[in-house]
Amino acid sequence: MPNSAEVKVNGQSYELPVIEGTEQETAIDISAFRAQTGVITIDPGFKNTGSTKSAITFLDGETGILRYRGYPIEQLADQSSFLEVSYLLIYGDLPSPTELAEFQGRITQHTLVHEDFKKILDGFPSTAHPMGVLSSLVTALTAFYPQSLDPNRSWEEVNLSIIRIIAKMPTFAAWSYKNQMGHPVMYPNNNLDYCSNFLHLMFGLPSTEYEVNPIVAKALDKLLILHADHEQNCSASTVRIVGSSQASLYASLSAGINALWGPLHGGANQAVIEMLENIKVDGGDTKKWMAKAKDKNDPFRLMGFGHRVYKNFDPRARIIKKAADEVLEALGVVDPVLDIAKGLEQEALEDQYFVDRKLYPNVDFYSGIIYRALGIPTEMFTVMFALGRLPGWIAQWKEMRENKEPIGRPRQIYTGENERDYKPLSAR
Numbered sequence: 294m295p296n297s298a299e300v301k302v303n304g305q306s307y308e309l310p311v312i313e314g315t316e317q318e319t320a321i322d323i324s325a326f327r328a329q330t331g332v333i334t335i336d337p338g339f340k341n342t343g344s345t346k347s348a349i350t351f352l353d354g355e356t357g358i359l360r361y362r363g364y365p366i367e368q369l370a371d372q373s374s375f376l377e378v379s380y381l382l383i384y385g386d387l388p389s390p391t392e393l394a395e396f397q398g399r400i401t402q403h404t405l406v407h408e409d410f411k412k413i414l415d416g417f418p419s420t421a422h423p424m425g426v427l428s429s430l431v432t433a434l435t436a437f438y439p440q441s442l443d444p445n446r447s448w449e450e451v452n453l454s455i456i457r458i459i460a461k462m463p464t465f466a467a468w469s470y471k472n473q474m475g476h477p478v479m480y481p482n483n484n485l486d487y488c489s490n491f492l493h494l495m496f497g498l499p500s501t502e503y504e505v506n507p508i509v510a511k512a513l514d515k516l517l518i519l520h521a522d523h524e525q526n527c528s529a530s531t532v533r534i535v536g537s538s539q540a541s542l543y544a545s546l547s548a549g550i551n552a553l554w555g556p557l558h559g560g561a562n563q564a565v566i567e568m569l570e571n572i573k574v575d576g577g578d579t580k581k582w583m584a585k586a587k588d589k590n591d592p593f594r595l596m597g598f599g600h601r602v603y604k605n606f607d608p609r610a611r612i613i614k615k616a617a618d619e620v621l622e623a624l625g626v627v628d629p630v631l632d633i634a635k636g637l638e639q640e641a642l643e644d645q646y647f648v649d650r651k652l653y654p655n656v657d658f659y660s661g662i663i664y665r666a667l668g669i670p671t672e673m674f675t676v677m678f679a680l681g682r683l684p685g686w687i688a689q690w691k692e693m694r695e696n697k698e699p700i701g702r703p704r705q706i707y708t709g710e711n712e713r714d715y716k717p718l719s720a721r
């Protein structure tokens with residue numbers, strides 16, 4: 294591997310250091326480039342720009358590998374639990390049995406939210422999208438825990454903020470749904486595990502005993518593991534950049550939730566189901582929709598297909614597709630939309646347009662089908678993603694703080710007007 298790269302600017306050569314990661318990924322370090330040459334680099338959408346060195350998640354989009362802290366996603370999805378994966382991502386290694394029990398115990402202790410959160414929730418009309426409600430409730434935590442505003446406080450205090458948000462997120466997520474339904478909110482049940490408690494908060498009613506189906510709780514746990522981190526994506530980068538200004542953990546996480554909301558990121562799971570429903574209502578002609586996706590004059594894209602990083606099968610999509618089959622069978626759910634999804638996938642995988650552009654199904658192509666089978670309404674899909682991604686965002690924020698990263702502040706190439714004199718209104 295070369296340890297430097299040569300770049301010529303206006304005829305003069307400059308040597309730039311090259312750095313290598315533990316998986317032999319290489320990067321040219323341009324951090325001093327402008328100071329040396331007066332020139333910046335430009336890369337809209339950061340398609341080829343590394344923003345940080347990170348030890349959390351490794352992914353190789355060319356070969357379809359995803360590992361959290363070195364552990365393959367396939368093994369974690371199969372054998373671990375969401376809270377264990379959360380511990381792994383945030384603290385860097387798998388917990389011992391005692392460490393895991395203590396972590397789970399602390400999270401259970403902090404599930405209750407302040408009663409005044411109900412007043413905040415009451416202020417939202419039932420038309421409010423649950424993602425907006427969720428990000429607002431997470432920001433509101435700063436008001437109830439003002440000591441969390443300063444990320445420079447002791448590690449114990451920062452860690453308490455971390456525990457609190459993991460503990461309260463299922464409550465906020467479920468309450469954002471209850472608000473939409475006009476139903477009374479439920480209180481957490483600390484006798485239940487993390488996912489079962491969430492299901493109780495979502496589907497429980499004060500009038501009837503809600504019995505958690507273990508198949509549903511297990512499937513949900515797996516989905517959360519699959520969504521737990523994905524290195525420097527749009528929302529993780531947002532969390533890091535907001536946190537780099539020394540904004541609080543909760544403010545940074547709330548920004549991450551908003552970044553996730555868009556249909557090109559976490560909002561894709563909602564968009565996929567809406568797309569599949571539209572295709573069904575339209576008569577199920579997948580060829581027609583494939584043609585639309587390929588037509589450059591048509592804004593339609595095949596939602597759930599393509600990825601900025603994966604140019605091979607998204608390994609999470611493989612696991613989710615298998616899980617979708619298993620969950621639907623175990624619950625006895627027949628969903629015609631699953632057949633449409635499988636048909637579309639088959640056609641896309643054989644279509645030259647998709648083959649040439651290396652467009653494969655991503656994590657969200659099948660996740661919505663499982664959520665639906667679990668009884669989770671479409672507008673809640675992205676909230677489910679946020680629930681899963683929470684430990685990843687926390688780990689990214691914590692690493693950014695520990696690395697003492699400088700404030701994120703990209704540069705630009707200005708293309709506007711040159712200097713001109715102000716004209717008073719009367720002269721315009």
Ligand code: ACO
Pocket residue numbers: 338556557558559561586587593594595596597598599600601602650652655656657
């Ligand atoms: N349907 C049709 N064409 C597509 C699709 C798609 N889903 N995705 C990419 N393309 C085409 C583009 O039109 C472009 O074609 P061109 O080279 O002829 O202009 C080419 O493939 C490359 O696409 P870009 O948009 O340049 O790729 P980028 O890396 O910027 O975008 C993204 C990645 C946003 C995920 C894109 O593939 C997309 O919009 N997919 C659909 C939305 C989606 O599923 N998002 C979820 C992503 S996973 C996640 O966030 C959890």
